[in-house]
Amino acid sequence: MPTFRPPPIAPSEITPPEVHAARRRFSAGMALGLLGAALPAVANQETRRRFDAVIPGRYPPLEDKPTSYKDVTTYGNFYEFGPDKDSPVRNAHRLRVRPWTVAVEGEVKTPRIFDIEDILRWAPLEERIYRFRCVEGWSAIIPWVGFPLAELIRRSEPTGNARFVEFWTLADPEQMPYVRVPFLDWPYIEALRIDEAMHPLALLAVGMYGEHMPKQNGAPLRVVVPWKYGFKGAKSIVKVRFVEQQPPTVWTKAAPDEYGFYSNVNPDVPHKRWSQSHERRLGEFFKRKTLPFNGYADQVASLYAGMDLRRNF
């Protein structure tokens, strides 16, 4: 299998969202004019649904203004739906999010299957406004809806042998056209050390902007680990598996020298092909400095006490 290299986009080369949006409108107009076809983006809009009750979140406090809903839902990575930043919004309408279950396997007391409707009732839904940093150099401020990932870990009842947890995501070629193309080793599997997954900042996200998760952002549930690069947050999870040894992940398999297991946001450790020192917020023009642990060092640095974070990048 050829090793997949995501497009080597330097932050300076990322299309500003405005240009991107204009381009989309242009091609959308073409599609409508030539084919009279309904747009996937429109289909996604039609399924938008608000949660009845969300605890307005200010944990941890963050003054930054959230990025626009439009930017966050039209520019992203979901490679099962294609390689481009607008592939998710164009193609994710094909994802069926009900019925949906999450299997629990590996080092657990009893393997079992959770239903999404039950998961949604496990804990009060909170809004968490987090910084988001993609390894490619763009960032966003996203008001997620969810509850601590620790709740899922606790209810899974891992055994004393469990030291890592894998998140397996859907890989159905009927719904996800690009899983027929082997540029990643499907299914997309990411993993965390158990203590990382139990950290109160790690979120099991079921929505954003007060609404159920848009399909292109990983409906119906995904992981959000705000101090790590975005690719650690697996979308559309169907299985969690507890293991004893640090497992390979979709990205360490694709390019071990470019994507480490830990992938904590670190401006001092460049990616092999570009710097990580700065980032560009979607919707903004000037770059900002990237912060160690994406600004969450006070809360999470102790997880890595004594570790060489240049080696464990």
Ligand SMILES: Nc1nc2c(c(=O)[nH]1)N[C@H]1C(S)=C(S)[C@@H](COP(=O)(O)O)O[C@H]1N2
């Ligand atoms: N299943 C799955 N999860 C995924 C990805 C993916 O391709 N497939 N891409 C990751 C990457 S590289 C990023 S930056 C984030 C993007 O999330 P967003 O589109 O909600 O901003 O999702 C992550 N989770």
Ligand SMILES: [Mo]
């Ligand atoms: Mo990413």
